[in-house]
Amino acid sequence: MRTENAPDTRRDDAPVRFDTKIAVLLRDDLETWQRLNVTAFLVSGLGPAVPEVIGEPYADADGTAYLPMFRQxxxxxEGSKETLTAAHGRALSRALPRAVFTRDLFATGNDRDNRAAVAAVGGAQLDLVGLAVYGPRNAVDKVLKGARMHP
Incomplete structure (x- = not known):
């Protein structure tokens, strides 16, 4: 507990460590534009669902305001279709916040049609091309077993 006269011993330059992890797992057979598109869509779901992942708004030295971003x-x-399917099952079994992107979504053009495409297929039959997951570092690491860092 810090008192009024006690020196502040926190270091602003100390490394920030997170006990949580935000991860995106992409199918390894996607084209570059698809990887970027899927990643953007997947992470867009985390902020509203898990507000603690969002940091404070930004401002430049001129005072121009910018939107907040993830705090970590x-x-x-990336991984194979099988790796993605297994990761999806592990994320579900751990009840971690998650977002999915299926191959069908490349043929839709809006949120309504995206949700309908996912709703039309049972979870075990989803043709997953992307998965975003958030949670304790060790739980997310277990979900991603078999995946490798994207090059």
Missing amino acids: PVLVF
């Missing part, structure tokens, strides 16, 4: 890095991984 987003790690991007």
Whole structure:
């Protein structure tokens, strides 16, 4: 507990460590534009669902305001269709916040049609091309077993 006269011993330059992880797992057979598109869509769901992942708004030295972003890095991984399916099952079994992107979504053009495409298929039959997950570091690491860092 810090008192009024006690010196502040916190270091602003000390490394920031997170006990949580934000990760995106992409299918390794996607084209570059698809990887970027899927990643953007997947992470867009985390902020509203898990508000603590969002930091404070930004401002430059001129006082121009910018939107807040994630407070921690987003790690991007890749894996096979089988790796993605297994990771999806592990994320579900751990009840971690997650977002999915299926191959069908490349043929839709809006949120309504995206949700309908996912709703039309049972969870075990989803043709997953991307998965975002957030949670304790060790739980997310277990979900991503078999995946490798995206090059």
